[in-house]
Amino acid sequence: MRRTVISLLAVGALAACGSPQQAAGGGQDLNVGIVYSQSGPLASYGRQYADGFKAGLSYATKGTGKIGDRKINVTWADDAGDPGKAVSAAKDLIGKGTKILAGSTASGVALQVAPLAAQNKVLFISGPAATDGITGVNRYTFRSGRQSYQDVLTAKAYLGSGKKVLVFAPDSAFGASNVAAVKAVMTDATVTDIAVPASATDFTPFASQIKAARPDLVFVAWAGTTASAMWQALDQQGVLSTTKVVTGLDIRSTWPTFGQAGGKLQLIAHYFDGAADNDAYRALKAAVPGGVTDLFDPDGFAAAQMIVHALRTSPDDVDKMVGSLEGYTFDSVKGSLTVRSEDHALLQPMFQATLTVDGGTVTARRTGEVTDAAPPAAAMKG
Structure with missing residues (x-):
């Protein structure tokens, strides 16, 4: 034979400590924290995720970066693939009032950040991290990529x-x-x-x-x-x-x-x-450096779409954000994606x-x- x-x-996520990007509007800003691999062995994956997220945010908000008159303020943090650094960055963001976290290129990172979401009742959308352990880990945790x-x-x-x-x-x-x-x-x-x-x-x-x-x-x-x-x-x-x-x-x-x-x-x-070839793909292709999309660009793009959908449903109530994502079907770069209600698996x-x-x-x-x-x-x- x-x-x-x-x-x-x-795939796993690393996180990068970048400087906060504070926007006008003070407390009216809708704060989102991205803890991802800006450096470390999976930095190339993290860069694709970040490129995709920026393109997806523009696409989902029609170029405004806003929900109504409130700006989505994104803070980027680097964990360099170290779960300890990721947890520290996530706690810092949560302590500053951030209600939405995303990122996680590394599986080990995602598994450490996810419990924080449940403990602090914040929305967490894991990125390229492929571990199956993220699916169903708690009701506050979702994923924007595939799993093993x-x-x-x-x-x-x-x-x-x-x-x-x-x-x-x-x-x-x-x-x-x-x-x-x-x-x-x-x-x-x-x-x-x-x-x-x-x-x-x-x-x-x-x-x-x-x-x-x-x-x-x-x-x-x-x-x-x-x-x-x-x-x-x-x-x-x-x-x-x-x-x-x-x-x-x-x-x-x-x-x-x-x-x-x-x-x-x-x-x-x-x-x-x-x-795949659709409107989301063409928007991503037009936005990424060099005009050529890559493996994890769609994960960032989908994360931004999910976050915008959640914020449009209820910009300040995390439990309502969670409910809005359960069963959510939307068209993204890869095609039609569905968040399975019972365990938050992303069907794709x-x-x-x-x-x-x-x-x-x-x-x-x-x-x-x-x-x-x-x-x-x-x-x-x-």
Whole structure:
């Protein structure tokens, strides 16, 4: 039986301490705090989220940045991917009267900020953080991106009929989330895992472990600055050349790291430029630097749309904001999105794609759309 290698994206949020942007109007401002990865290993993801948020805020408010005559005042804070810094920044914002928090590129960060939302009764919209643990964690927490379970459900079409599955992922909240998701989806398979230290830079020993285990399917969940070294090691050890490869599509800057192998991959994609075409996409495309959208721009865009909707419903009552988002369906960059009422999962289309390699140019082409990637409903914890 041919073995399959599947690689999915990791995602977690880092936060950046920026200077508060105080607007005219004093206490009339509607304050929003964005705690995200302005620096650190996921800074490129954070930058895309921030670009998307700014574009989404303009789109949702028709360029005014206001709800009625009240300005939406955004304060940006950097946690550098450190949950402790994120909690400190969130507490500082809450202490200053901020009733809405968003951001969280890193899963570990999101899991620490979410409890603060419930404790202080503020609205929290997590960003690219993919951990399934955010869904249903409490009634004040939502998400504007996808979760690991949706990645796995999208990948399922590529997985084949193997019975022996190995999950290759970092030893982190994100990695654990992927292991749990694979076990939940691949119920008829034996699932084991290799948890790689997040600080690892030499992946050759781990690639050798994959070959020695001889699984029918290898599910690789990885993201960040070490992804290139990881894929190079798997390639050098013959993992990629001897198996069918299914991998998650990361940000555009990583595409060339696949080399000529990129054209042989079957990809699952949260998003890439051109995966969808609608008014929101065109507004985002016109706003982002260079006019080319990327992986996590839609997460920021959707977060801004959700915040504007909540503020329009009730600019000062958080419980009414929460109620307005439960069951909310809206058109965004990826297409139609729905916040599931019972656990706040964000139901959304997921994409299948292939890469075309022409000399030094790598482009992605959509080959399919998975509309039924809804994770099982989670019980709301608080």
